[in-house]
Each structure stands twice: as structure tokens, then as C-alpha cells.
Amino acid sequence: MKEKETGVVLDDNVSYDLKELCKVCKVKDDLVFDMINEGMLTPLGDSPKSWKFSATSIKKIQVAVRLQEDLGVNLPGAALALDLMEELEILRAKIGGERE
Amino acid sequence: MEYKDYYKILGVAKDASQEDIKRAYRKLARKYHPDVSKDPEAELRFKEIGEAYEVLKDAEKRSAYDQFGSNWRNGQDFKPPPGWDFREFTGSHRSTGASQHGFSDFFEALFGQSRPRTTSSPFSFFDSEIIDRGRDIRAKLTITLEESFRGARRTISLARNVVHGSMLNTETTSLQVTIPQGILEGQQIRLEGQGDVAMEAGRRGDLFLEIVFDSHPLFTVSQRDVTMTLPVTPWEAALGANLKVPTLGGPVDLKLPAGSQTGKKLRLKGKGLSSKNHTGDQYVIISVHTPKAETDRQKELYKEMAKIMPFNPRTKLGV
Numbered sequence: 358m359k360e361k362e363t364g365v366v367l368d369d370n371v372s373y374d375l376k377e378l379c380k381v382c383k384v385k386d387d388l389v390f391d392m393i394n395e396g397m398l399t400p401l402g403d404s405p406k407s408w409k410f411s412a413t414s415i416k417k418i419q420v421a422v423r424l425q426e427d428l429g430v431n432l433p434g435a436a437l438a439l440d441l442m443e444e445l446e447i448l449r450a451k452i453g454g455e456r457e
Numbered sequence: 458m459e460y461k462d463y464y465k466i467l468g469v470a471k472d473a474s475q476e477d478i479k480r481a482y483r484k485l486a487r488k489y490h491p492d493v494s495k496d497p498e499a500e501l502r503f504k505e506i507g508e509a510y511e512v513l514k515d516a517e518k519r520s521a522y523d524q525f526g527s528n529w530r531n532g533q534d535f536k537p538p539p540g541w542d543f544r545e546f547t548g549s550h551r552s553t554g555a556s557q558h559g560f561s562d563f564f565e566a567l568f569g570q571s572r573p574r575t576t577s578s579p580f581s582f583f584d585s586e587i588i589d590r591g592r593d594i595r596a597k598l599t600i601t602l603e604e605s606f607r608g609a610r611r612t613i614s615l616a617r618n619v620v621h622g623s624m625l626n627t628e629t630t631s632l633q634v635t636i637p638q639g640i641l642e643g644q645q646i647r648l649e650g651q652g653d654v655a656m657e658a659g660r661r662g663d664l665f666l667e668i669v670f671d672s673h674p675l676f677t678v679s680q681r682d683v684t685m686t687l688p689v690t691p692w693e694a695a696l697g698a699n700l701k702v703p704t705l706g707g708p709v710d711l712k713l714p715a716g717s718q719t720g721k722k723l724r725l726k727g728k729g730l731s732s733k734n735h736t737g738d739q740y741v742i743i744s745v746h747t748p749k750a751e752t753d754r755q756k757e758l759y760k761e762m763a764k765i766m767p768f769n770p771r772t773k774l775g776v
Binding site: 364366367368369370376381383409412415416419420423424427428429438442446449450451 | 483664677
């Protein structure tokens, strides 16, 4: 069976409101609020009703959920891991450039 | 099926204490978590580690497993002994979040099928609206820089479950995925309704494909920009030259200005990973290569250069 699929690229061309974000990630909005308070997510807009989340929020939520479930870290721990991994990415790109 | 040496997988001795086993598992789980590790084998290792821990952390499963004795080697062909029945214990185990599939054939032959993750997680949930949906599947999709540069179509084959009467089976299906121009590493493509299906029938979960770039012989990538090093001769660097330079879209002409030095960075606008709304550039870093002086005539030429254009590149070093 071969199906043709286009799919949605989760880049900065798409954004989600709170309800859509929870649905795509299959999480409760509590987690989104907690992640905002932890500084892990920064929605645009000033009230939950008008919040808009970038598509990068999706991956952050997914990774935060998996790190908590699989490694037993709490949310601040997951936040720290996410920050450090981001930094690591930047350093890896730099090293890759220098090796040339 | 292949015998799995769970002690070896966790790197512990056969007589390791439950505490030792837990410690070894935790350490390895952090190391090989697919969201953390860049190791291409991470997903596989993480799954193996989880499976080993599932057996060794449980006193009953562990002693059942230990009955096979210690003469088995990892990967050896194995058949469970006749009359083996451990299936009554199957209720509790489930594979961990980051590992896609259930446990190995070896595990399932001994302890029964693993249950796919359900709603028991404290972090994710299915509200009334989506309770009849199956699990999301995530997979890595490795593409070349050229595929991102031009955009591409890829046929992927995907193992996902399907309802057959009252059974859940695995089927392999083929999906054609459009990779848009300028997609970046780490970005995901979400294919709604292409994940697993739930036993309660209903809609499929989603498929998330995470983009990984294959390493490229010429280019390194930082966000949308690609960088390469271009070797040039001393006379090209000194006098300037028109040079052919490779780009992801094929060779282009580059004007090298006179007086260029090693490390000089030139930009080819729009030759990086550009998308509809964003431009990526290519950076060309100049590297001056000097030819070897082998013959007398060649050595003489260098000496003449030294005479005609005295030059000390170390004036700033204070030596």
C-alpha cells in the first residue's frame, strides 16, 4: 500500500494556540503552564486565550515529557537538560566548522 | 531467536545487587536516551537497556532468566525450553517512552508481549476527545544537504500496527513524504493520522519524522548557512582570480579579490539552505596552499620571492 503524504513541517511558518498545542502533543495544559513558568516556552500574546506558540514548542514539550518519563527527572531538570543540549548543538556546529 | 545477555547489556556481574543493577541502568539510560545522545545506535541501545532492566529489576523474572545458566552468549541462537511458561507475569511491563517498539522476540518468547504505552503516564494524556486515538510514532529521517537545498520526495517504509479482527498486528506501509526546500536538522514533519492505531479502534496517532542531516564531504551547516573551505594557490590569493566553487546547487563562479589571505571569508548569497521565507548563504573560507619546492629551479623561485618581496607575517608576535 503506497500512500501519498505531504505532512506539516513544524517550522516557524506554523503556530498553534494553547488548545491545538495540547492536542498535537497529547498533554494537559497544566504541563504547558508549568513549562511557561519554568521559562521553557514563551508564547506570543498576553492571555492564555490569545497565546500563540511556535512549532519549536512542540519538540520541547515532547522531549520534556520523554526525559521526565524515561529518566525520572523533574521539570527543572528537563529544562536544564534542554538548555544544555541546545548549547551543545551550537558548539558541535562550531567544531564541525573548524575541522574543515 | 537470539539469546540476550542482559547482564552484559547493563555491564553488571551475574551476582550484582538490585541496587547495582538500578545504578547501571540509570547511568546507561541517561547516556543513550535518544533525545540526548547523538550516537546513531542510541535508540537501539536504549531499547536494549530498558529491556534488560525490565527483566533484572524484577526478582521473579530475573530468577527465571537465570535458570538458563551462564553458558549462553549474547546473540547465540536460542529456543525457550519446552514447557516454559511465564506469561502470567505479563501484566506489568511496558516499553519506555523513547523506545519506539516493544521488546525483542527473545523477551516476548520468555515473558509475553509488551503492552504499548497507554494512558498511565502522569505527563501526557488523552482527553475525552482523543481517547480513541493510537500512539504517536516518531522516527528519524536522514537526508542529504542537497535534498534540503532542492527539496525532495522520499518514500519511507514504516512499521505500525493494524487491527485484524480482535488482534493488533504490525504491518509495514510505504509513505511518500515531501521534504520542503530549506528544511533544517532537528525540525519535524508531522503526518497526522499516520501513527499507531488503538485496539479500541478509532483514529491513528500521528507520525513525527525528525530530520537528521547526513554528514557532507564538503559542507558544514550552521542553521541555514553552509560553510566550506576553498584551497587556493599563493598567486591566486595575491593577484585575485575567478574560481569555480562547488555549491549545493552545482558549481558557480567566485571572484577572489587580490590580496586574499588564509581565513578570509567570502559569502555566496542564497546558496545555503533557503526556504520560502528565509535565506541561507554559503560561506567560503580561503585557505592558501603553497606548492612544494622540489627542483632547483623551484627553490630558486622561492628565494627570489624572498628577495623581491621581503615579508614577515610574525611582526605581531613580539619575537
